Amino acid sequence: MSGWSSSADGLSPQRAIGLGPTVGQVEAGPLGEEVHAAHVVALLALPGMGPARLGRLLSRHGSAERAWQQVAAGVSEAVFGQLGRRGDPVALAAAWQAAAAGVDPRARWQAHRAAGVVVLAKGGYGYPDRLVGDLEPPELLFAQGDIGLLGHPTVALVGTRRASAYGLRLARSWGDALASAGVVVVSGLAAGIDAAAHQGALDGLERSGCTPGPVAVVGTGHDVCYPASSRALWRRVADVGLILSEAPLGTRPEPWRFPARNRIIAALADVVVVVESHERGGSLSTAEEAAARNRVVLAVPGSVYSPASVGTHRLIAEGAGVAVSIEDVLLALGSRRPGSTPQPLPPTAPLGDAVRSGAGPMAEQERNLLDALGWEPTTLDDLVLRTAWSLDTVCAVLNQLQRLNLVTQAGIWLTQRGD
Amino acid sequence: MVSLSIPGEAMLASISSSVLRGVDGVPVTVEVHVAGGLPAFTVVGLPDAACREARDRVRAAVLSSGLRWPQQRITVNLAPSGLPKAGSGLDLPMAIGVLVASGLLDSQRVADVAFLGELGLGGAVRPVAGIVPLVEALAERTVVVAPRCQAEASIVGRHCVRAAPTLAGVLAALEGSAPWAVGPSPLDRADSAAPISSGDLADVRGQPLARRAVEVAAAGGHHLFLVGPPGAGKTMLAQRLVGLLPLLEPSVALETTKIHSAAGERLPIGGLISWAPFRAPHHGASMAALVGGGSSWLRPGEISLASGGVLFLDELAEFTPAVLDALRQPLEEGRIRLARASGSVSFPARFLLVAASNPCPCGNAGTPQPCRCSVAIRRRYRRRLSAPLLDRFDLRLGVQRLDPERLTIGGPEESSEVVAARVAAARELARHRGVGANRDLAGALLERHAVLGSSGRALLTDALRQQRLTARGVDRVRRVARTLADLAGDAGAELRDEHLSLAMYLRAEPEALLGVEP
Ligand SMILES: [Zn+2]
Numbered sequence: 063m064s065g066w067s068s069s070a071d072g073l074s075p076q077r078a079i080g081l082g083p084t085v086g087q088v089e090a091g092p093l094g095e096e097v098h099a100a101h102v103v104a105l106l107a108l109p110g111m112g113p114a115r116l117g118r119l120l121s122r123h124g125s126a127e128r129a130w131q132q133v134a135a136g137v138s139e140a141v142f143g144q145l146g147r148r149g150d151p152v153a154l155a156a157a158w159q160a161a162a163a164g165v166d167p168r169a170r171w172q173a174h175r176a177a178g179v180v181v182l183a184k185g186g187y188g189y190p191d192r193l194v195g196d197l198e199p200p201e202l203l204f205a206q207g208d209i210g211l212l213g214h215p216t217v218a219l220v221g222t223r224r225a226s227a228y229g230l231r232l233a234r235s236w237g238d239a240l241a242s243a244g245v246v247v248v249s250g251l252a253a254g255i256d257a258a259a260h261q262g263a264l265d266g267l268e269r270s271g272c273t274p275g276p277v278a279v280v281g282t283g284h285d286v287c288y289p290a291s292s293r294a295l296w297r298r299v300a301d302v303g304l305i306l307s308e309a310p311l312g313t314r315p316e317p318w319r320f321p322a323r324n325r326i327i328a329a330l331a332d333v334v335v336v337v338e339s340h341e342r343g344g345s346l347s348t349a350e351e352a353a354a355r356n357r358v359v360l361a362v363p364g365s366v367y368s369p370a371s372v373g374t375h376r377l378i379a380e381g382a383g384v385a386v387s388i389e390d391v392l393l394a395l396g397s398r399r400p401g402s403t404p405q406p407l408p409p410t411a412p413l414g415d416a417v418r419s420g421a422g423p424m425a426e427q428e429r430n431l432l433d434a435l436g437w438e439p440t441t442l443d444d445l446v447l448r449t450a451w452s453l454d455t456v457c458a459v460l461n462q463l464q465r466l467n468l469v470t471q472a473g474i475w476l477t478q479r480g481d
Numbered sequence: 482m483v484s485l486s487i488p489g490e491a492m493l494a495s496i497s498s499s500v501l502r503g504v505d506g507v508p509v510t511v512e513v514h515v516a517g518g519l520p521a522f523t524v525v526g527l528p529d530a531a532c533r534e535a536r537d538r539v540r541a542a543v544l545s546s547g548l549r550w551p552q553q554r555i556t557v558n559l560a561p562s563g564l565p566k567a568g569s570g571l572d573l574p575m576a577i578g579v580l581v582a583s584g585l586l587d588s589q590r591v592a593d594v595a596f597l598g599e600l601g602l603g604g605a606v607r608p609v610a611g612i613v614p615l616v617e618a619l620a621e622r623t624v625v626v627a628p629r630c631q632a633e634a635s636i637v638g639r640h641c642v643r644a645a646p647t648l649a650g651v652l653a654a655l656e657g658s659a660p661w662a663v664g665p666s667p668l669d670r671a672d673s674a675a676p677i678s679s680g681d682l683a684d685v686r687g688q689p690l691a692r693r694a695v696e697v698a699a700a701g702g703h704h705l706f707l708v709g710p711p712g713a714g715k716t717m718l719a720q721r722l723v724g725l726l727p728l729l730e731p732s733v734a735l736e737t738t739k740i741h742s743a744a745g746e747r748l749p750i751g752g753l754i755s756w757a758p759f760r761a762p763h764h765g766a767s768m769a770a771l772v773g774g775g776s777s778w779l780r781p782g783e784i785s786l787a788s789g790g791v792l793f794l795d796e797l798a799e800f801t802p803a804v805l806d807a808l809r810q811p812l813e814e815g816r817i818r819l820a821r822a823s824g825s826v827s828f829p830a831r832f833l834l835v836a837a838s839n840p841c842p843c844g845n846a847g848t849p850q851p852c853r854c855s856v857a858i859r860r861r862y863r864r865r866l867s868a869p870l871l872d873r874f875d876l877r878l879g880v881q882r883l884d885p886e887r888l889t890i891g892g893p894e895e896s897s898e899v900v901a902a903r904v905a906a907a908r909e910l911a912r913h914r915g916v917g918a919n920r921d922l923a924g925a926l927l928e929r930h931a932v933l934g935s936s937g938r939a940l941l942t943d944a945l946r947q948q949r950l951t952a953r954g955v956d957r958v959r960r961v962a963r964t965l966a967d968l969a970g971d972a973g974a975e976l977r978d979e980h981l982s983l984a985m986y987l988r989a990e991p992e993a994l995l996g997v998e999p
Binding site: 222225228289369442453455472 | 847848852
């Protein structure tokens, strides 16, 4: 946790708004902008309330507090014009009134503080600079973790939940390399590429202890971990990095929330790298939002046979930059932010040098096997076919390489360590 | 066997036969008492439904054979009375008993003769299941069976096996007025029961690790777990494995034959099963079909039918947890005990387990193709396979879908015949150590025959430290390394580094294979 959340308690009101009747008598409750925030929190918890509806509601009624009063009174005029072409305004007004009944915005707001979730209001203290001038800035952001991380250069590593082994490996290794170079990795904490990117950044942090933690922008409330299988990762990111959400506590995953979340990822990133995307993948919307904000969009090529690379290949065809190495990403970042020079990558392992340079016993065989292994995940069977050695010899030499940490194994896949 | 002619009206006959209990036969005496009184036919001695139906079949068979049915009070007692008796093999001895007790057949004709057979309503003598153990239980010199059972009954080799197609035929042959039926003579052991065509190992190309795993499994009796997407040739590998196993030892062959006989399975021509059986039950099969059971007649299940050979469980994760749990006892003891109200029965179940699984429900986890399953689904799939079960496998490896390009690389592979010779030699070495196969090496035997030198110790310690090997896996790796050395003709007790290395690659961690982070 950063020190920021505790200092937030001592905030002085920047915008004085009198406490309205719906809030009632308050002793140590929200002040000023916090009253505004408290009402936005309450409004955001209404069913189907997204950034667009909220924006229109606020501009129609002038203040969040007034908008809330109208909703709570069930005035259907309050939502007139809110719906676009879909939905029934009267039914929506009734649904909102029912949801608003008995809700105390102040209590909602304090529940977030109690849960360690900080509420950042547009224009208020701690609200990310990167979002201030955005096309569609969130009215509120709910934050857990170190808000100061957004001062570093940022790269969004995003991609499909249904990733291939290749994509997962690359996302994890690039997440690690970016963190090691002092870059903040931004992603969405979804399964697949997102999780691998976060995991990679955490790997880098755990190894060195001094690299920046990752930033995650999620589509649910802070208390609704989605997917549930990512709970441990989620907690770790909140501990050493930052998790942001546009949704208040208790917000369940809903399909429409993820594209909205993607625009925030795009807005927070200096460079967006799409690692893998299916033909109609959600990460393509992140790329579009990034392009709309003049961010650099890079795509990683994959196999033409892989459905998980169809979307990324289309991005390349449509003009996205090609990223085939971590240097491509750092270069794009450097040209984007002339002030920042990424730190050099960590040196290679000394034991690896010994084998690669041909010193020590068995080094000849070991080097030959490393050559046969190449830089793509490979099976033992492939190595036997490539070297034409006996299975016993391949295993003996390979085991030696694993003992030297030059080769790692995941399932049947053997990989040469590139660091 | 003996009939007593009581002066006056009552007559008693007692005829020898046997019934199945598990896969073993138990001698039974069929006592028939015919006395004056109202005509009746009762069977006592805990008969089951089949025995009660036997009354009607016996009466009809006697009448349609043109013989007289005594219009008297007939009581049949099946002794010993405490023994549950199932099956229809007692029809023939009952009918013979009635004929003797009513004076239609001289009791001397059935001295030292036992009878096994079901009767049709028209008088035909029909085969019964389990003839091998049934005959084995009999002490009589002569055994009369249905003609189709004659070869099977002759396997035991201690009896003069006779057969006739009908009850009238049996009667005539016993009286010496007609010859016995001529059955198929038992063939030579060597050309009996050719194995089911299981394909040659030479067809397995481009998968050197899997080829070796199959050879090691056959030589050391090590259980094998294959993980890979559909189309990776898992079934093909399992079928090749059974073709590498040596002919069954005579005692094992007889036991395996008894199990198949007791289960009513079709036996090969000549009767004796001398090749290692291959059983591949579907995961949809019932618990009784898989592990044995049944309501009245306790039939051996697939795991017993695989005894002496290979039990192949494809789609291991699809089997119910109850079935997977039931595998534990046979894997440890080589037998399965089934408890029933009528008492418990134990069947042999000493099989080489080959199991296969997809890495995840969509089959793509751990392959270059993207997996379509969520992490939660992959975890759930993984949880179906209990850790203690997966731990029983000395050999666990991932196999890949076969890339057609790979099939053409390299020279011709060794044939099953060549590999089987190495397997037989390795099994011989294990026998000299006092175990059936290296998978049974444990404790002092393992210390003596799978010695770790300083180099091997360092190798395993490094792997443990790098978490490539678990402490529980160490002994299994040593055992497999022993088998690898045996196959290489390396008689030294100290294990070589290359064999330890290879043994580790033959035992991957299941989490990695199933695409779940450990
Ligand atoms: Zn899958």
